[in-house]
Amino acid sequence: MGKHLVIVGAGHAHLTVLKNLKKFKEAGHRVTVVSSSPMHYYSGMGPGMLSGIYRPEEIRFNVKKMSEDRSTAFVEDYVVKIRPQEKKIDLHSGNEISYDVLSLNTGSYVPAMEPLLVDKSIYTVKPIENLLVARGRITEDLKNKDLRITVVGGGPTGVEVAGNLERLAKNESGRCRITLVAGARLLSEFKSSVRKHALKSLTSRHIQVIEGARVTAVKDHTAELSNGDVLENDYVFLAVGVKPSPLFIDSGLPTGQDGGMLVNKFLQSVAYPELFGGGDCISFEPRPLPKVGVYAVRQNPILLHNLLSALNGGALQEFVPQETFLLALNMGDGTAVVRWHSLVWGGTLGFTLKNYIDRKFMKAFQV
Structure with missing residues (x-):
């Protein structure tokens, strides 16, 4: 049966x-x-x-x-x-x-960051649908005013979100001040060459990266940092662990x-x-x-x-995780930072590779 x-x-x-x-x-x-x-x-x-x-x-x-x-x-x-x-x-x-x-x-x-006050201007990066909702609101707001956006989290997702927000503003011919609060250090779990490529990409596009501080509270369109600084913002993206x-x-x-x-x-x-x-x-x-x-x-x-x-009633198969994996960060400007084993590079070739891999994956399962 x-x-x-x-x-x-x-x-x-x-x-x-x-x-x-x-x-x-x-x-x-x-x-x-x-x-x-x-x-x-x-x-x-x-x-x-x-x-x-x-x-x-x-x-x-x-x-x-x-x-x-x-x-x-x-x-x-x-x-x-x-x-x-x-x-x-x-x-x-x-x-x-x-x-x-x-x-x-x-x-x-993304767990709630107490004592953060969650409202309609604050978006967690998961579920991914949140990014679609945020895109719609930001696109409309950029037609009427300059925006201030804070991204919380210095990991791969925070880096990608910050870079792609800059592209969104540029595409909409809007002006946007983007600040990435990275915690102790940007991309702290990766080798320094990955960090340097990502940092150069972000700062060259006037995205401010704050290291050595974390966000402790968000209220009344401000983000309070552990170092005492206060950032005024219209939107906050939570890309913490x-x-x-x-x-x-x-x-x-x-x-x-x-x-x-x-x-x-x-x-x-x-x-x-x-x-x-x-x-x-x-x-x-x-x-x-x-x-x-x-x-x-x-x-x-x-x-x-x-x-x-x-x-x-058959025999089970073991999952053997690979020791290393391809890291490819979509920086939002047509480039990507790529790490494969000891090799690290950035540029348009990196995005071409990431885009190919992602689209191939989608094609395999979309109906």
Whole structure:
């Protein structure tokens, strides 16, 4: 008798599974896809959508259509609790779904920065749809006034958002003062050559980069910094470190230090063998992994194999993370800063490479 696979979240790590849903049906199993939205936006191209390099439809996957084209039930909802002993999930709508095998790819979010006051002028960089909303508002405002925008966070996303905001203002023939508050140091987790290329790109376009300080509060269109400075602003973008949803802690599942579901080398819960996961929502027990899309993409074929094996009673396959990964930062001006092993460079060739890789990835899964 067939079993029931429930797929929660349509992030990067589930795309190959969604593309191959027919394999589960051919094996006699039933599949239900649960996602909070019928569309999933690719985060790697999000800053480019903000600036207008990409149209929204170029960077999103129609998850609902992917599911229904393969005769799979699609439920637009989100999970509020997992009951692993009962093999059930509770949905926000009040409904519940039973499962035999459950796979989770619920992504991550930018946590609220207490005591920041969140209002309509403050945008977190996740979910990616926020960038689309922000683009619309900023485009309208630039027609009437000069803008002051503060980007909080000195990691790759903060760098890309700052650079692409400058391009947005330039495209709209508007004037915009952009300040990036980088914390202790811009791109602190990367080698100095990456930092130098990114810093040169930003400052050459009159984007102010503040290091050695962090934002402690945002109120009344001002951002207060830990060094005592105060920045006046019309918009704030929060690009600080992301973390998994509290779903796993709230459900009593074993988690890593960041609250992600703790999984073994098979991307399988360390406590419940019928639970699997990938992407930003997991904590990989063998070793900590940076929350970058490349790992989620590489987990795709492993999850496909292991979900089929869990349903059919086959052997599981290990996920072996690569030691290094290609870093390509879209600076917003037609260039990118690229790092591959010890090689670092910036320029139009870098953006050509990133654009090719991103579009190839989109083409593989768009319907």
